[in-house]
Amino acid sequence: MSNGTYILTTKDFSILEALCDNWHGRDDRLLVHIRHKINSATVVFRDDLPREVASINSRVRFRVNGGESDARVISTGQVDGPVGMFLPITTLRGLALLGLREGQEITIENIYGDAETIMLDAVEYQPETSRRERHSLSQDAVVSRGKTHLRLVSGGMNGRDGQSFGAADGFDDPGPSAA
Template structure:
């Protein structure tokens, strides 16, 4: 497993994600991996989140290593997915994005048992950077 990062998660995001996961009768292997990542995350108050970290409601540009295509997605909670521009925190790629910063990579399991290395290019919007500590 490739770890070239440590992740940073806000107390607000941690509380909301944990609450949603606690309500699930059973966690998929991908969500168990997210739970493991959250267990080892550095937790900070929203006002202390570094400006380049992917937090909930951030918009992030990323790609899969070995591919040229750069994608841009808005990381949201499952009930907030409204378009193809949104990605749920509970989707495999969404789970992998949380807490990373530009230039960091992470190998993450995908449906069907494969693993892909995700590389963060840029966090184009982050609520905390804009003074939005309530999103």
Template sequence: MTSLQLTAKDHLFLESLLHGNHDDLYHSLLKRKLENADVVLPELLDARTATIESCIEFSVGGGSSERRVLTRHEKDATRDPPLPVTTLRGLALLGLKAGDVFALRTASGIIEPLRLEVVVHPPNWASSSKSHGKTVVALRAFEKAPRITSSPAGDDDDPGPRAA
């Protein structure tokens, strides 16, 4: 899978789709994308990265480019035609950088090479933040440290004042 970046907001939305009623191809791609994505702060996101609400141009199999806006749902209002991330193509393009190609396997078994040509304009929240000269920081889920439920006999774990 091509390296990809997601904002925390996009990552959380994709996580919410895990328990939805999707076909096996979509569910498999969704799980792989969530497992392999680097979650970055919006101000550190490469401006060439496709996020939800980005207007993008992409091509399928080297054909002519299509201009769409990546959306959460089909009914989201946009100036350009929507491409929901609840579809295979929308999910495949989310998190890619301009120039990246993603080999998407369709329900019929055909491999469609999707190429993200350009992010025409990022979402409105990104217009004020620039990432020039900044470092991308990946945020990964960390394992929780074991929680201590009881203390050994005789130890006082109360941080309050001692009784007289």
């Protein structure tokens, strides 16, 4: 994995550390890349993660070696779902995309020893941004609940002289035929 700057949430960082601690019998080349990412990452709280950075559970659009664009959800690898929908961080490409910023490239050596350049085109969905937006909307709703909503209509009572809308005899029930 080439040198680069990565931004990880505290949660993503902890997940990578746990992978290192529980690595029994897996591909050691991936372990080297995980350690590199841990050692070179900038770690931030989830509320401070920029919108354009790929985190775990983000839906990303990327290209390999300038080829066709592909969209996947970066996962921990513990998700059961449709084949081809997820890209686990326990794969070279999934790990490579984790912590990248839109427009950033990374070069990795694939399992065949060939160099692959992976470009993160877009972060289409990021759980941290979604959480911030939901929180912001709920805060707006709380603020608006405390306000009295009154709509003034200019000329709304013109020609009515303050009269009530009931019938002249005070009985304004139209009866069952009105239903």
